[in-house]
Amino acid sequence: MKTRSIALALALLGSAAVATAQTAPPAPAPSGSDKDVNSPDVAAANRDVAAQAAAREGAVADVNADTQASADAQYAADLAAYRDALRAHHREVSRDARIADHKERAYADAMRDWRRQVYACKHGSTRACKAPSPNPADYW
Structure with a gap:
């Protein structure tokens, strides 16, 4: 039993020494050293x-500015x-609409004359x- 008490006492003393070693402030660096x-x-x-570092950041900023300027110009x-393509497409669509309207008008005029012709015949x-019979191409 005595040996157990002694072992316990030694263990407690050792842990106290470790605790004080961990909390001790670091030693100051010697003056006049290279550090x-x-x-x-x-x-x-x-x-x-x-x-x-400033020179590298400036170079990177210049490259970024050049890249952004190039991207803006491309945009x-x-x-x-x-x-331009949209305007050209709009002109083409307008031209096609005018042609379609003209064809529809020519067909309608030919049908009107054909109905008159049928009425006169009857x-x-x-x-x-x-x-x-009237030809719509003649009304073009």
């Missing part, structure tokens, strides 16, 4: 790195081409009966 954060060499190196050209006009 001094406030040295002029470190500050100069930081400035050099910052200047290189404007595509939009102009689309609008009411005794031999000349109307012998005449050819």
Whole structure:
């Protein structure tokens, strides 16, 4: 039983030592070492790195601006081409509609004259009966 108590006491002492070792503050860096954060060499190196990063960011910004300008120009050209094609299509559709309207009008005029011819034929006009049927192309 004594050995158990001694082992328990040693275990508690060891855990207390570990706990104090974990909470102790870090030792300060020795002054005059190469790792001094406030040295002029470190500050100069930081400035050099910052200047290189700024130069890279500027170059990337220039490339992005050129790419965006190129994309904007291509977009404007595509939009102009689309609008030109739309106008051409609209002109073609309008022309086709005018032609279709003209054909429909010619057919309607020919049918009107044919009905008059049939009426005249049914009411005794031999000349109307012998005449050819009206051709819509003649009304074109």
